[in-house]
Amino acid sequence: MDIRNPCVVSLTWRLEDAQGVLIDELMEPTEFFYGGEDLLGKVEEALEGQTTGHEAELFLEPEHAFGDYDSALVFFEAIDIFPDNVEEGMQFEGPPKGSTTPDMPPDVIYTVTEVYDTHVVLDGNHPLAGIALKISVRVADVREATEEEIAQGSVAQSIFSLAMDRDGADEDVPPGATLH
Known part of the structure; x- marks a missing residue:
């Protein structure tokens, strides 16, 4: 065929x-x-x-x-809106609950790239952008x-999708899971 x-x-x-x-x-x-x-x-x-x-x-x-890397998709959020166990590699579909940044597109998957004492860095670029x-x-x-x-329009979830839960990182998805 x-x-x-x-x-x-x-x-x-x-x-x-x-x-x-x-x-x-x-x-x-x-x-x-x-x-x-x-x-x-x-x-x-x-x-x-x-x-x-x-x-x-x-x-x-x-x-x-x-796509090209877009620095406009990098955001800083207060650490207190995240779960206590927030760590690099966790991902969120759309802005996390309690986000105070109005410019965060809602249809993007955000990856935690850095965790500091007072804030967390979220990157909405695909890991391979x-x-x-x-x-x-x-x-x-x-x-x-x-x-x-x-x-x-798919056999299953796209291999290029990041498996996430809208309320935060899916418990079944290990931090940093991006492809398959």
Whole structure:
């Protein structure tokens, strides 16, 4: 079967920064919805019309990966609005409850990057923002998407999403968990 919208592709990959430092590696094939939000646009472009066994090497500038780093998405909040166990790597979907900063976009996942005695630094950039990436991808399988997958535009939660709870860090997600 050719890869076309909509379908599900099983991929393995190796993701590195521009200097070749390993960021992520999928050794076992993982399914992604092709034609939705599961894959980066340039990855989908490289897979269009291909079949099982196809391999591609891509170099993605930040604007084609996770965007440029935006310093306007870095905020300082008083430590007293956070749980007692706040630590670097914790993440919050949207501003934390009690936030006093009016400019914090509500639809962003914020990562705690620093904890001080009186305040916490929150960064709304994706952890890979501003980084050029090298990705080696291999198509292990291609199948028709189910009606449910087509309706939700995804096989499951996107591998590029950060699993979070709106009220604070999810107890089941270890600090710093970002990819899969």
